[in-house]
Amino acid sequence: MPKDKAVDTPQAQTIETDFCVIGAGAGGLALAMAATAFGQRVVLIEKNKMGGDSLNYGGIPAKALLAAAKRAHAMRTASSFGIRGVEPLIDPVAVHHYITDTVAEVSQNASVERLSGLNIRVITAAAKFIGRSTVAAGDYRVTARRFVIATGSSPVIPAIPGLADVPFFTTQTIFENRTLIPHLIVIGAGSAGLEFAQAYRRLGSRVTVLDVGQALSGEDPELAVVLLTRLAREGIAIREGVQIKGISGGPGKIAVELQTGDDSEILEGTALLVAAGRKANIADLGLDAASIRVAQNAIKVNGGLRTTNWRVYAIGGATGAPSCAHIASEHAGVVLRRSLFRWPFRTKGEHAPRVVFTDPELATIGLSETEARTSYGRIFVLRWPYHENDRAQIEHEPDGHIKVITSKHGKILGAGIVGAGAGELIQMWSLAISQGLNIKAMTEWVSPYPTLSEINKKAAFRYFATAPSSPSLRKVIAFLAKLG
Template sequence: MVQVIKADLCVIGGGSGGLSVAAGAAQMGARTVLIERGEMGGDCLNTGCVPSKALLAAAKHAWRRGQGAAFGLDDCSSEVDFARVNAHVRGVIDAIAPNDSVARFEGLGVTVIKDHARFKDARTVIAGRKEIRARRFVIATGSHPALPPIPGLETVPVFTNETIFTNKVRPGHLIVIGGGPVGMEMAQAHRRLGAKVTVIEAAKVLSKDDPELVAFVTDRLAQEGVEIIEEANVTRVEGEEGRIAVTIGEGSDARIVSGTHLLVATGRRPAVEGLDLDKAGIEWDRHGIKVDSRLRTANRRVFAIGDVIGGLQFTHVANYHAGIVIRNALFRLPARVDYGAIPWVTYTDPELAHVGETEQELRARNMKINVLRWHLAENDRAQAERETEGEIKVITDMHSRILGCTIVGPHAGELILPWVLARSQGLKLAAMASLVVPYPTFSEISRRAAASYYTPTLFSRRTRALVRFLGLFG
């Protein structure tokens, strides 16, 4: 017998975005159903943000054991036990998992169904032997790694972000195809844990970020021994476990990179398989489910959020989408997405954080802009911690309105927040320049960069003349 469940809201997908919608809706009194066929927490908890940052943290500690000389200390390098590192990563996931568990969400009043979901029609979803009829639906099924059509790739053992964190054996030589954030983070982590690493990128690594500040990251990775090959056309992959060969180019110009393991980090594809979207009148293509500015699909009863709609594929974007959907679906408010102040961070060391538009994007539009910089070498806390390689770069219009900011250096992901606020609220530089910032902190670079906009005026000949004139009156 089919069990019919009536609900106000049915969420398909128990990743970060789906969980945020389900938790919020249930606590606001909506009858809420959550359907998840896999692990609760989705990609972010199990195969993405959490394990990658845990691995990066372990790698940073391993690397710092050999960096004592700059502080007058003896190095204390030792062999890395990769299986113990893997256990640390697993432990971090396990510590966070209860927050995303079935038990917690059922405690919030959510009906959780562990099964595959598919649309029966425009108003009904089937999950196993249950039929859910809801006023509104939310598709939050995320994305999967996309493997490029490289000849031979299907015949060799390949890591993706969904499998790399299960590895308990340190690679002898890890080859990474893809120089985006995932590829670069994993390259540095594995290099610091003792593996030889080569990154192969078809274009430029970290191509969505400011190339001037990307250079700080690539220089550091190169200094640590990561080989980065850019503008490289991978024409073939072959080999077997422990012996992988990647061919770059063709003919007499071909080059073969040999390694023991292969990680492919070349992008993601929306997870729409088996949903029977056509039966619900939902439009989609290879980029994802099509939505309007209110995140509604072609079927106005159905919303879609997060990676499954393409675009900016970040956990914090999925959580932002969740708020937009709750306002639309539960309160019938015409809330719309605005991506103008969405930040992103690459968690290499140094970190690379960005919000707004880059200098290159603005110059391509022939915008008249000001470019403000402040280098970490001018920051006292950076000097104390021997972390002087980095910079903040702020872009404004000619009226000092903040258009974008990129920071490269330690804690860049934390330091970008006031610039996100400034961008989202349409603030001018004066707001940042007038802040009282605790000393000594890395955050001083934000105030110093903002204040530099006013330096030419404050210390001009006219100002000096004014001071002398006012001095005549006692």
Template sequence: MASLSCDILVIGAGSGGLSVASGASQMGADVILLEAGEMGGDCLNAGCVPSKSLIAAAAAAQAQRTSAPFGVTASEPVVDYAAVQAHVADVIATIAPVDSQERFEGLGVRVIRDWGRFVSKSQVEVGGDTITARRIVVATGSTPVVPPIEGLKDVPYLTSDTLWGLRTLPDHLLILGGGPIGMEMAQAHARLGAKVTVVDAGPALNREDPEAAALVLQAVKADGVTIRDNTGVKKITGTEGRIEMEIGDNGETLTGSHILVATGRRAAVERLNLDAAGIETENDAIKVDDRLRTTNRRVYAIGDVAGQGAFTHLAGYHAGVVIRSIVFGLPAKVRTDHIPRATYTDPELAQIGLTEAEARDRYGDKVDIARFDLSHNDRAIAQRRTTGFIKAMVHKGRPVGATIVCAEAGEHANFWALALANKLKMSQISATVSPYPTAGEIGKRVAGAYFSPRLFESRTVKTVVGLVQRWLP
């Protein structure tokens, strides 16, 4: 049994943990990184990367079906699902070296591939060894939630962690959960040729702006997905290839070949022995303050395990905050008002800051809504991708939120995330000059929609312009 010591111990080699480990080590700190699973964590191996790779394959299939309006003969695609999954695996393998143990050891990080558990406020036991660290960062991510539905644990269910081992396209995929993961995988599998039914006890995409969510759900249904939201599940039974789901109150039964459980994720804290370190939890995640410190001031928590959202980009942002605190000793604090989220259906749906309902609840009649529809964007018309809109919630001349639903909404979100992060004014956004014709022009057009009533419907402006025109030589 060895005793090790370091400046910073990072537990978990997902997005956030890797960012802390690489940044701190390259700036001179002595860093140890623990990871029992795959380097790269959930995002690389089971989340963002594989899901978006599958969605890209589904989009390629859909492009064949919908090419007629461009003068290209449409055809029904022939889908080899095993080859699709091989494409997914290839994308993961291409990115994996960036997150590899070898790369991080080359950066000066000591990497230990094993589980760690707290044995005191500053010590973690791993594989019989004890590590004493001046500061510890917990970045263990999250795991899929499996709801306590009768019979579910007795059937061969899939989750977003295990879906990628499937090599045969499901005949009928039942999806439990109508959130972002459920909707993304529902539309993708329908486009790849599967029959898909989504069941959710509440409204589908219930966190999102209702008008934007309605456009997404309409498109998903148009691709052949059946959505049974506001429908409870009583019992699930069956074996591989035949799963039966009893829903509602009248004994109705859905029968599918596979079931995907997509009912959310829970912070991965079970193995950490947090009590030994004096670390408290709250709402099934580690309790942190606005500096991401736990109730043990030596220990920080970042990413999914901190309970502020299960987003890779949020974990990366958290890592930057923590590095400023533990490497440079600066009093860095977390902001949440500028963090984007996106659902990668077609159309995509992105949200930055407050939704319209949240903005009206906070600011009442002192909030303005500026909106521009894709149907008025020339590039969108040329590409026949005119479904959707962008609307900005504006308070005292500054955007406090933006809702985006359209093709590549996640890309448009960058513009508005920049605006909110830097507290830009609508006048500054209006001053932007975008190349024509681009979808990116829409940001400027939203700002134009904000100023148009103030310029074109103002009697004062018209009076001033009349006087100026009269006196100009």
């Protein structure tokens, strides 16, 4: 396999390579490993932790926290299965160790040693463009045929009076907590805010969520209300349409001044979590020196993820895309196909699924009902409830339903599921939409019984629900009956 060509200069060591990937998150790692597998020389630059946000601060630790919380909730609610429910004894230090141990186990796949063994040269330093085709990183100068910016995103810290003067957690730093939080105040009722809210509620905290707008505003209201109802039932207070006028206090005592219409009040808590969205990590990259344009605080790219510098691509959160490992990895695949094989691949866009990993989960793919009506006019909306699924009844998970959108001719346009295992069930619809399947195809597979996946097939059959009463079809059946 070819090696990087390194030349010592009086100023720094110069490296010539095929791919220079900036950022070792999910997308950067996926691209670096795939490129080197195709015989390309790869330099990977990371200034912080290998594995990026998803491994260290996002998907892995957050889901580990949710998994611990789910076990606590199961202990409390076991009585419906004939097992006496008990109040679990929560050990915050042990929960913290479980999360860090999980991250450590997964991180082995992203270690410098493993990547070096794959012939990927790793530079641990901050990267900065010093020209259209050169990046400075520590004591190195890297020139490459292709650059890929995969620097991800980080939490937005809103400009709230007093916030900078009080201790608060972000969705990155919350995993440092090792104590029981009596009352957690969460700013932001998006997917991340609600995931943490439910986790800490189940781990024994009182939780209040604040949002200037509507909770889960980016999701289908019909599906979101099922989730929000469950969260309220578990004792999470979600306050929508509130203005935060100021924050004060110190460790263990936080006061938030709220304004709702003409009414004002002081909400007191013991800890504060800011989950108010994310921003692209593009500062200090020297983008101007590389003639790379920025739009709406993210790197401007075309459908093939190429920037305004033809040598440079950008993927994942750096482009303003949702901060999801699976989206960053899909972007990596697009860049690889375009740069190595000149295939005109484009990002999936609306074909990329979204999942809110609460309990129940909320997962969506493709067009919403509103978007589909705007683009297609006449559409079909197909639904099937969880409470009519035998496995859901067995598991005592009757809340939720599936919602599928098709064109009048049966082309699958979108799907949304709120309920147990929604993140797993949505994958079938992700495949169907990516392949342009007709709803008929979703009725022609055999679903094992009893499984939650039966709701996918039941919903698909709703497209043909009016067929038995069709006069034309009845005439055909009557004619065939005369033939014996």
